Amino acid sequence: MKVEVWSDYVCPFCYIGKRQLEKAIKDSGYEGQIEVELKSFLLDPTTPIDSDQSIYAALAKKYNVSEEQAKNMTKNIAERAKEIGLNYNFDIMKEANTNAAHRLAKWAETKGKGAELSEQLLQAYFLEGAAIGKGEILLNLVEKVGLSRLEAEEILNSNQFEEDVERDIMEAQSIGVRGVPFFVIDNKYGISGAQPQELFDQTISKAASEAGLKPKLKMVGDNGATCTDGQCDL
Template sequence: MKVEVWSDYVCPFCYIGKRQLEKAIKDSGYEGQVEVELKSFLLDPNTPLDAEESVYTSLANKYNTTEAEAKKMTNNVAERAKEVGLQYNFDIMKNANTNAAHRLAKWAAKKGRGPELSERILKAYFLEGAAIGRYEVLLNLVEEVGLDRKDAQDVLNSDQFADEVEQDILEAQSLGVRGVPFFVIDNKYGISGAQPQPLFNQTIAKAASEAGLKPKLKIVGDNGSICSDGQCDL
């Protein structure tokens, strides 16, 4: 079974939705039987590469309000993130152009490390306040997940994987995607946004059942009062 996920690395609900999808797959017993493909989406491709603007300033300008009000706007998102085990730190986040990050993720996927790099980029941005629009920052993250820095530098210094990123965006448009995260489950079901956890669980379970997958056996209780290797717990 395949799940396609359109997201952007500066979208707070995308990281939350990613965790919800992972939980749904695990809790439903289909771990290891679902292929998750992350697809690119650029919320603001016009963000400068050397952006230094804080998230609060960016939100204030976007919604024509004060930075104090913008900070209040992020409080609910931070609380929502805590529910899935993520400690967002909006105080140190800055706006970022994510085009290079998406291109590197495509390259990393070819190397079999796409999920690892995407997770590291999200963590760096939302939890560590890293400037993920900057090449040097991205190259450090590449090394952390075991990929070659020089090869990544070659990707960044070219237009490699730009077509793949653009194709993802065009595909999203053809599906009528207006925002992210957006999940397409086995080409049957679409989930828009970080919806309540039960919806993810139910949809994954329904699609998996229709695909003929069988959930893994869940062991309940502890391992007490058993016999093994010729010995018994007495």
């Protein structure tokens, strides 16, 4: 069974939704039988690549509010992230153009490292305040997951994997995706946004059952009071 996930690396709800999906899959008993395919989405492709504008300043400009009001807007998101173990640090975040990050993630997929690099990108941006729109930061993250810095640099200096990113965006538009995160589960169910955990749990279990998957046994208790190979726990 496949779950397709459209997201952007500067979307705070995308990291939250990612964790919710991971938990739902793990708790469902179908772990190892569900493929997660990450899809690109650009929330604001016009963001300058070399921007150093703080996230508060960017939000203030976007929503026509003061920076203090923008800061208050992020508090509920930070609290929600903390509930699932993510310590967002909005104070050091800056706006970022994520086109290059998405292109590198597409390349990383061809090396079997797509999910790993995507996790590093989200962690670097939301927890560490890294400028993931800038080449040097991206190259450091590529090295961190064991990929070639030189090859990644060649990709950044070209338009390689641009078509892959655009294809994901066009596909999103064709099925009516207007915001992220957006989850398509087994081509049957769609979840828009970081919804309550219960919705992810129920939908994953329902889709997996309908697809004929067999859940793994959930072991309870310890391994005591058993007999094996002629020996018993006495």
